[in-house]
Amino acid sequence: MSGDLEIRVSGRSVTTRVVIGGGEADRAETWLAPLAPSACVVVSERNVLAVLGDRVGQALKSAGRSCETYAFAEGEASKSGATITALHEFFSHVGLDRRGVVIAFGGGVVSDVAGFAAATWMRGVRHVNVPTTLEGMIDASIGGKTGINLPTGKNLVGAFHHPVLVVMDPQCLGSLPPRDLRAGLAESVKHAVVFDEAFVTWHEANAGKILALDPPVTEALLRRNAEIKSGVVAADPYEETGVRALLNFGHTIGHAIESASGYGLRHGECVALGMAAACRISVEQSGLAPTEAERIVRLIRLLELPSTLGASVAKAGCVEVDAVMARLASDKKVVQGRARFVLLERIGKACLAEGVSRADVREAVEGVLGV
Numbered sequence: 001m002s003g004d005l006e007i008r009v010s011g012r013s014v015t016t017r018v019v020i021g022g023g024e025a026d027r028a029e030t031w032l033a034p035l036a037p038s039a040c041v042v043v044s045e046r047n048v049l050a051v052l053g054d055r056v057g058q059a060l061k062s063a064g065r066s067c068e069t070y071a072f073a074e075g076e077a078s079k080s081g082a083t084i085t086a087l088h089e090f091f092s093h094v095g096l097d098r099r100g101v102v103i104a105f106g107g108g109v110v111s112d113v114a115g116f117a118a119a120t121w122m123r124g125v126r127h128v129n130v131p132t133t134l135e136g137m138i139d140a141s142i143g144g145k146t147g148i149n150l151p152t153g154k155n156l157v158g159a160f161h162h163p164v165l166v167v168m169d170p171q172c173l174g175s176l177p178p179r180d181l182r183a184g185l186a187e188s189v190k191h192a193v194v195f196d197e198a199f200v201t202w203h204e205a206n207a208g209k210i211l212a213l214d215p216p217v218t219e220a221l222l223r224r225n226a227e228i229k230s231g232v233v234a235a236d237p238y239e240e241t242g243v244r245a246l247l248n249f250g251h252t253i254g255h256a257i258e259s260a261s262g263y264g265l266r267h268g269e270c271v272a273l274g275m276a277a278a279c280r281i282s283v284e285q286s287g288l289a290p291t292e293a294e295r296i297v298r299l300i301r302l303l304e305l306p307s308t309l310g311a312s313v314a315k316a317g318c319v320e321v322d323a324v325m326a327r328l329a330s331d332k333k334v335v336q337g338r339a340r341f342v343l344l345e346r347i348g349k350a351c352l353a354e355g356v357s358r359a360d361v362r363e364a365v366e367g368v369l370g371v
């Protein structure tokens with residue numbers, strides 16, 4: 001077992017253990033046994049099971065453990081109350097009691113849904129995340145945010161429920177479409193530029209191997225990201241002190257572009273555009289050196305992510321500046337027409353800025369949309 005780290009979530013006595021290593025999905029009994037569960041349920045979605053097989057469920061069954069697998073339809077539409085109800089009925093059917101464990105095997109959709117079902121079943125049972133996407137490994141699986149969508153907005157219903165264990169098996173990433181792999185890398189760029197300049201240099205030196213999923217490089221990538229995210233989460237486990245807000249770098253404009261594109265662009269692609277825009281604003285407002293902003297944009301491109309859309313692509317994707325600005329105005333982080341942004345003072349040092357004017361934001365949005 002390589003890469004074994006712990007996040008101590010203070011206050012509510014939860015410790016998340018993170019295990020990283022090739023083949024870990026097939027060694028489920030090894031990491032589940034110490035939790036001594038009375039019963040366990042694997043929660044997944046149909047596409048993940050079709051592509052990867054029920055590796056975790058099979059591993060547990062071959063070890064003689066009774067374990068049931070529940071799979072819902074793939075996609076964001078499954079992050080719904082209907083899926084949660086169906087899961088609770090399944091938990092009831094298989095007799096999952098308070099000492100039972102829910103294992104999420106899939107991308108961010110699966111960990112959000114399974115985590116919320118675990119948080120609300122019998123007022124909270126333990127859950128384990130086994131992420132199968134890069135977005136899931138770098139971001140969604142650590143931090144305890146779980147939830148579902150409403151027709152009026154994403155992630156509106158949810159709970160903080162920290163997983164007891166996160167198991168990352170880089171071998172699961174081999175089947176990921178390249179576009180999804182690159183999109184997940186945007187979160188790694190975010191962690192690096194906000195928290196760790198040396199990690200930026202590491203990305204620059206290893207970009208080719210990162211994109212090729214070279215095994216030692218992938219493991220190092222996952223490990224450093226888990227360290228950074230868990231450090232931030234441990235400092236602010238329930239998003240109360242503002243430290244976690246720094247993880248929103250690139251996300252305010254990114255979310256607005258994502259929504260304006262009708263979700264036609266990947267989340268990570270929009271975050272890359274949002275980071276490029278935030279860099280432009282940072283040069284104006286928080287003293288980021290233009291050479292550092294250029295370095296970040298170069299890294300985004302090196303990892304084959306967009307730093308601008310280009311007017312024709314923006315039009316084809318129906319991403320209009322006015323639509324992005326309208327979404328920003330309705331963002332809950334925008335107070336009285338002035339957005340609250342995570343900006344960079346330099347690579348590795350971010351700050352929260354309240355006074356960014358609409359005109360500056362518009363200029364940055366126009367810049368990344370290529371208008």
Ligand SMILES: NC(=O)c1ccc[n+]([C@@H]2O[C@H](COP(=O)([O-])OP(=O)(O)OC[C@H]3O[C@@H](n4cnc5c(N)ncnc54)[C@H](O)[C@@H]3O)[C@@H](O)[C@H]2O)c1
Pocket residue numbers: 045047048051052074075076079106107108109110112132133134135136139140141142143144145146154155172173174175176177180
């Ligand atoms: N809770 C959090 O902190 C947090 C953080 C980031 C994102 N999220 C949520 O995560 C979701 C996005 O996550 P995602 O990008 O993983 O999306 P996803 O879970 O929908 O997975 C994307 C696609 O990849 C497929 N897939 C999964 N694993 C695969 C594999 N190994 N090989 C091939 N295909 C595979 C899935 O079937 C799906 O079609 C959003 O709902 C977002 O809100 C939550």
Ligand SMILES: [Zn+2]
Pocket residue numbers: 139187251267271
């Ligand atoms: Zn994100």
